[in-house]
Amino acid sequence: MSMFSIFNVSASAITAQSQRLNVVASNLANADAVSGDSAKAYKARQVTFETVPMGSDGSVGVRVQAITENQIQGAKEHNPGHPAADEQGYITHSNVSPVEEMVNMISASRSYQNNVEVMNTAKTLLLKTLQIGQ
């Protein structure tokens, strides 16, 4: 029954999108984190998706291939009064861009909804198929 693999495909997409949402959530939560050591400042994380074959009938799902850190240096601020400031009095902010993260979040949530709808439609069709001849 080839329609059953729709559930696997959509489930893989839902898992991947929720992982993306998780990463967005941790980025937003750490958007205001500062550090005295510029190497230890929070770096925004990003997921990379990858197509993955599912089963033998040629259906393709998706999975998170890697979570990479954005290597752009966060903004440095001269604030000697800050408890986390280094010897020169500098603190490093995280390099999270809240606008980018919000856009990422909306995109992930829309994709999630789309895949849920695909699953629902497949479920309805399969249930109707079960009723053939009744």
Added chain:
Amino acid sequence: MLANMTSGLDFHSKALVLRAERQRVIAGNIANADTPGYAARDFNFSQALADATGMASSNLGASKSASTPAHAKHIALSNTQGGSLDSQRLAYTVQTQPSLDGNSVDMDRERANFMDNAIRYESTLRFINGQAKTILSAIQGQ
């Protein structure tokens, strides 16, 4: 006698299998809407149905059969067997809007195709149901 009665069912069951197949392909496209470099896939339904039912493609209005190459040096695509589709028959859709990551999934188009295909799947189910009821009432004679 029975073969005459069920031949219509046979056609619709092949159509149903192909509709399910197309549903699966479109679900894969929607799942990969955010995958960099993914090219959306689809297939020519009328062509696939003509091949699956063994009908000449002219009967269904398709101009040229995909299994007969246009040029002598082209490699012929293999035919579908028993309503199932091999991956070679799947074509790649073109990008409607260029995207930086090379993804060619157009979500509006895929969703429209998905709904369209779902409704056609249901109509095929209805045809099968109607035909089954006809056969049943013929058998029972009541």
